[in-house]
Amino acid sequence: MSTARTRLTPEVAIVGAGPAGLRAAQELAPAVPGEVLVLDREQQAGGIPRHCDHPGFGIRDLHRFHSGPDYARRMVDSAERAGAVIRTGAMVTGWSADGGLEVTTPDGLFEVHAEAIVLATGARERPRTARMVPGDRPDGVYTTGQLQNLVHLHHRKVGTKALIVGSELVSWSAVLTLRDAGCDTVLMTSEHPKVESYALFSVPGKLGLRVPVRTRTKITRIIGKPRVEAVEVEDLATGRREVVPCDTVVFTGDWIPDNELVRAAGLALDPGTLGPVVDTELRTERPGIFAAGNVLHPVDTADIAALDGKQVAASVLDHLREKRHPSEKSIRIVADEPLRWISPMVRRVGDRRPARNRLLAWVDHYVAFPRVVATQNGRVVAEKRLPWPAAPGRVFRIPGDLLDAARPGEGDVHISLRR
Amino acid sequence: MTSAHDTEIVDVAVIGAGVVGSAIARALAGYQLEVALIESRCDVGDGTSKANTAILHTGFDAKPGTLESQLVSRGYHLLKAYADETGIPYEPTGALLVAWDEEQLAALPGLQEKAAQNGYAETEIVGPDEVYRQVPTLGPGALGGLTVPGESIICTWTTNLALATDAVRRGTRLMRSHRVESVTVGSDETVLRTNRGDVRARWVVNAAGLGSDVIDAQFGHDRFHLHPRRGELLVFDKQTRPMVDKIVLPVPSKLGKGVLVSPTIYGNVMLGPTAEDMTNRSDTSTTEDGYEFLREKGERIMPQLLREEVTATYAGLRAASDAPDYTVEVDAAQRYAVAGGIRSTGLTSGMAIAEHLLGLLEKAGLELHEREDLPDAPQMPNIGEAYLRPYADSDRIAADPAYGTVVCFCERVTKGEIRDAMNSTIPPCDLDGLRRRTRAMNGRCQGFYCGANVTEMLQDGERKAHR
Ligand SMILES: Cc1cc2nc3c(=O)[nH]c(=O)nc-3n(C[C@H](O)[C@H](O)[C@H](O)COP(=O)(O)OP(=O)(O)OC[C@H]3O[C@@H](n4cnc5c(N)ncnc54)[C@H](O)[C@@H]3O)c2cc1C
Ligand SMILES: Cc1cc2nc3c(=O)[nH]c(=O)nc-3n(C[C@H](O)[C@H](O)[C@H](O)COP(=O)(O)OP(=O)(O)OC[C@H]3O[C@@H](n4cnc5c(N)ncnc54)[C@H](O)[C@@H]3O)c2cc1C
Numbered sequence: 001m002s003t004a005r006t007r008l009t010p011e012v013a014i015v016g017a018g019p020a021g022l023r024a025a026q027e028l029a030p031a032v033p034g035e036v037l038v039l040d041r042e043q044q045a046g047g048i049p050r051h052c053d054h055p056g057f058g059i060r061d062l063h064r065f066h067s068g069p070d071y072a073r074r075m076v077d078s079a080e081r082a083g084a085v086i087r088t089g090a091m092v093t094g095w096s097a098d099g100g101l102e103v104t105t106p107d108g109l110f111e112v113h114a115e116a117i118v119l120a121t122g123a124r125e126r127p128r129t130a131r132m133v134p135g136d137r138p139d140g141v142y143t144t145g146q147l148q149n150l151v152h153l154h155h156r157k158v159g160t161k162a163l164i165v166g167s168e169l170v171s172w173s174a175v176l177t178l179r180d181a182g183c184d185t186v187l188m189t190s191e192h193p194k195v196e197s198y199a200l201f202s203v204p205g206k207l208g209l210r211v212p213v214r215t216r217t218k219i220t221r222i223i224g225k226p227r228v229e230a231v232e233v234e235d236l237a238t239g240r241r242e243v244v245p246c247d248t249v250v251f252t253g254d255w256i257p258d259n260e261l262v263r264a265a266g267l268a269l270d271p272g273t274l275g276p277v278v279d280t281e282l283r284t285e286r287p288g289i290f291a292a293g294n295v296l297h298p299v300d301t302a303d304i305a306a307l308d309g310k311q312v313a314a315s316v317l318d319h320l321r322e323k324r325h326p327s328e329k330s331i332r333i334v335a336d337e338p339l340r341w342i343s344p345m346v347r348r349v350g351d352r353r354p355a356r357n358r359l360l361a362w363v364d365h366y367v368a369f370p371r372v373v374a375t376q377n378g379r380v381v382a383e384k385r386l387p388w389p390a391a392p393g394r395v396f397r398i399p400g401d402l403l404d405a406a407r408p409g410e411g412d413v414h415i416s417l418r419r
Numbered sequence: 420m421t422s423a424h425d426t427e428i429v430d431v432a433v434i435g436a437g438v439v440g441s442a443i444a445r446a447l448a449g450y451q452l453e454v455a456l457i458e459s460r461c462d463v464g465d466g467t468s469k470a471n472t473a474i475l476h477t478g479f480d481a482k483p484g485t486l487e488s489q490l491v492s493r494g495y496h497l498l499k500a501y502a503d504e505t506g507i508p509y510e511p512t513g514a515l516l517v518a519w520d521e522e523q524l525a526a527l528p529g530l531q532e533k534a535a536q537n538g539y540a541e542t543e544i545v546g547p548d549e550v551y552r553q554v555p556t557l558g559p560g561a562l563g564g565l566t567v568p569g570e571s572i573i574c575t576w577t578t579n580l581a582l583a584t585d586a587v588r589r590g591t592r593l594m595r596s597h598r599v600e601s602v603t604v605g606s607d608e609t610v611l612r613t614n615r616g617d618v619r620a621r622w623v624v625n626a627a628g629l630g631s632d633v634i635d636a637q638f639g640h641d642r643f644h645l646h647p648r649r650g651e652l653l654v655f656d657k658q659t660r661p662m663v664d665k666i667v668l669p670v671p672s673k674l675g676k677g678v679l680v681s682p683t684i685y686g687n688v689m690l691g692p693t694a695e696d697m698t699n700r701s702d703t704s705t706t707e708d709g710y711e712f713l714r715e716k717g718e719r720i721m722p723q724l725l726r727e728e729v730t731a732t733y734a735g736l737r738a739a740s741d742a743p744d745y746t747v748e749v750d751a752a753q754r755y756a757v758a759g760g761i762r763s764t765g766l767t768s769g770m771a772i773a774e775h776l777l778g779l780l781e782k783a784g785l786e787l788h789e790r791e792d793l794p795d796a797p798q799m800p801n802i803g804e805a806y807l808r809p810y811a812d813s814d815r816i817a818a819d820p821a822y823g824t825v826v827c828f829c830e831r832v833t834k835g836e837i838r839d840a841m842n843s844t845i846p847p848c849d850l851d852g853l854r855r856r857t858r859a860m861n862g863r864c865q866g867f868y869c870g871a872n873v874t875e876m877l878q879d880g881e882r883k884a885h886r
Contacts, residue, residue: 127865149871
């Protein structure tokens with residue numbers, strides 16, 4: 001019985017070969033003298049886009065639409081061409097006592113010590129259990145991630161009649177995947193009163209999907225053994241319950257970062273995102289540890305994750321070259337209702353603006369023409385009316401300028417919305 | 420798993436491959452006997468034995484003088500020794516009974532006294548400071564407690580599987596997916612009619628769990644009646660494990676042991692169970708009311724825990740009986756034995772029930788001749804978090820890289836372990852069976868990442884098995 005680990009010492013270690021990690025690697029590999037090592041626990045690099053077999057990737061970073069798998073391949077190629085070393089089938093399971101990454105691979109156990117570590121572990125959907133939906137525990141209950149893996153990577157059949165819980169962008173992605181697998185979507189539900197106003201008019205319209213959507217509707221029970229037979233749904237307005245027959249249930253959206261390594265390192269979690277607290281340069285509170293992508297904002301599109309990768313690469317380089325030390329003077333950014341979270345969460349004096357000069361946020365209610373307000377110490381320091389709506393189920397983007405008037409030392413900046 | 424043996428007669432047929440039936444079959448197969456273990460489901464341990472709170476009880480709070488009390492404390496020692504021999508994971512965490520009001524506080528000395536009557540003398544009454552020193556995450560208001568240092572957590576799945584595997588390796592004929600539907604007792608053999616043909620046996624042991632009173636009636640008895648008492652549980656994310664390092668018990672009431680907070684052998688924390696009397700013997704669904712009740716209790720016991728993510732929820736059915744004790748009896752004339760009404764302690768007492776029942780059977784005329792050719796006890800794969808698991812074992816990975824390929828990320832289950840489960844003495848018949856053998860897909864993502872891969876490996880394994 002032994003747990004001996006082989007020591008590796010790349011200059012930069014990146015955990016996660018999704019869009020965020022790969023783009024960071026692509027930027028860093030030519031710029032640092034040492035090795036840039038990307039670790040991923042999957043057998044293939046590329047992250048989530050590998051199994052999103054539909055177009056819709058890359059518009060903000062590659063300026064053209066790609067399918068998920070195509071996008072993933074391009075990201076992997078670019079990182080490798082830039083000289084990054086990608087190791088798949090390599091799972092980071094924890095931290096050694098002196099801050100190294102503990103890694104399991106078929107070639108043995110490794111301990112990775114690097115000058116800088118970027119956590120780009122992504123996010124996943126909460127499954128049925130985490131959402132505490134009672135009832136029987138039959139087969140045929142999935143998350144979108146599992147569904148896409150089954151259908152696109154393993155070419156498996158699912159059922160014939162699906163109910164989709166949630167109506168985020170990803171929920172429509174689930175509809176497409178089900179259609180590919182020959183399964184009809186009999187109902188899509190949303191607890192929100194208005195999420196369809198976004199989704200119905202754009203996505204399904206463009207994709208020609210005709211799916212009945214019920215808003216203000218909650219799933220109260222799953223019925224069936226050994227396979228799903230029906231789902232009980234409740235109309236939140238009237239409390240009336242109804243049983244909807246189906247043989248497949250897909251729980252979509254409702255994201256949580258893969259924050260295990262963050263917590264294991266003892267890094268502070270943001271209570272809203274449940275990812276690590278970072279500043280606009282994507283530094284965590286521990287020098288040398290950075291984070292990027294969906295582990296920070298669960299969940300945004302792949303191109304935004306990739307642009308995070310670019311942002312984090314710049315600040316990793318500064319860290320390695322000791323060019324610039326992060327200022328002690330900082331302001332904590334706090335999301336107030338109806339915002340659930342905001343990312344990044346810290347603004348330091350003298351730092352770069354956030355990626356694309358946007359703060360990312362998540363709303364719980366639909367607001368058509370929101371006015372974003374920043375207050376400090378109860379005083380409004382900035383406000384701005386935005387021409388785009390704030391809608392639940394997708395990231396709401398807030399111009400970074402809103403922080404310009406905030407002063408360190410005068411308390412947290414609270415960001416909220418007004419009609 | 421066919422019924423080609425229609426014409427053969429086994430010496431003993433054991434009905435039910437839960438913890439109790441598997442322990443009995445294993446014990447019988449230690450003698451020169453042909454044994455059959457008949458299970459209606461497609462896997463062993465798929466009844467009550469798969470869904471409980473998985474505590475290896477000292478028996479400190481059993482009713483003194485009962486058979487249950489005797490067998491739980493005996494079973495505690497037997498199972499512990501067997502776990503050491505076979506590698507069933509268990510952790511001697513100890514337990515702390517917490518009194519939240521004056522009445523409960525006043526009950527502690529009585530409980531200590533009862534423990535002593537049950538032969539367990541290691542308890543200690545402690546004040547609130549000590550309670551909070553031992554479990555700092557407890558909610559406010561605890562007035563005192565009773566320590567039970569011997570209570571342990573154990574892997575219920577591996578226990579059942581080890582006993583059944585041992586039984587099979589000793590020559591027991593395991594007949595899964597065989598449901599006993601009726602019974603005909605003859606002068607020197609009994610015919611058990613199953614949905615897949617007849618099984619003939621000289622002796623029959625009924626260890627059918629929630630079905631044991633029904634089988635008992637088939638033999639013409641009317642001595643106990645069961646009803647299911649449902650227990651729902653919440654399993655919290657592994658990130659909560661540092662909050663709880665021992666079993667936190669409530670002071671028991673008439674309704675049973677009440678809601679506890681306990682670490683699990685897989686590195687999670689569990690809250691439950693509820694206690695709800697039911698009529699439907701197969702309804703293991705979870706309910707809104709159950710969740711609500713557990714949340715309310717949990718909020719009081721450990722509010723910090725309730726802020727965390729829930730990884731799994733499940734429900735199990737205890738075989739509650741109208742008889743005041745276990746029913747473990749032999750009917751010599753019919754060459755028939757029953758071990759029924761093994762309510763909420765059967766995981767611990769299973770091996771002791773087997774030992775006790777064999778004694779009764781021998782007295783009733785079953786000849787027990789020792790075997791000299793017994794195989795070694797099986798070595799079970801370790802799925803417990805407290806011991807070295809394959810993904811962290813460099814020697815194992817060096818010898819076989821499949822143990823370095825993590826398939827289920829949340830539970831860190833490797834390809835090697837899934838392959839081993841598929842090739843084991845009792846391979847799984849479905850995803851749930853594979854989950855119980857390896858933990859694959861039991862984690863926080865519930866298959867988001869690994870579900871498709873694990874399903875593929877299961878089906879590949881099955882295809883190979885049928886070639
Ligand atoms: C079902 C679904 C559909 C989507 N559809 C679209 C779409 O149409 N268009 C779009 O733009 N975006 C879409 N997205 C979002 C997009 O996929 C993500 O924004 C993007 O993948 C995030 O990139 P990331 O690098 O942060 O994380 P991920 O892509 O999730 O990559 C994280 C990587 O980290 C690895 N990892 C995690 N922990 C460890 C560890 N401990 N050790 C080793 N490796 C680890 C994982 O294996 C994974 O490969 C979709 C997402 C989902 C889930
Ligand atoms: C919520 C809960 C918490 C518990 N906590 C603990 C604990 O912490 N510690 C502890 O020691 N115990 C605990 N228990 C009790 C323990 O789980 C049971 O006592 C034990 O599992 C009973 O085992 P069994 O073999 O009698 O029953 P089962 O496991 O139900 O096995 C009986 C088997 O018989 C089969 N069967 C039934 N009818 C037929 C038929 N006609 N033909 C063929 N096969 C048939 C069934 O399919 C089943 O597999 C708990 C129970 C519950 C429900």
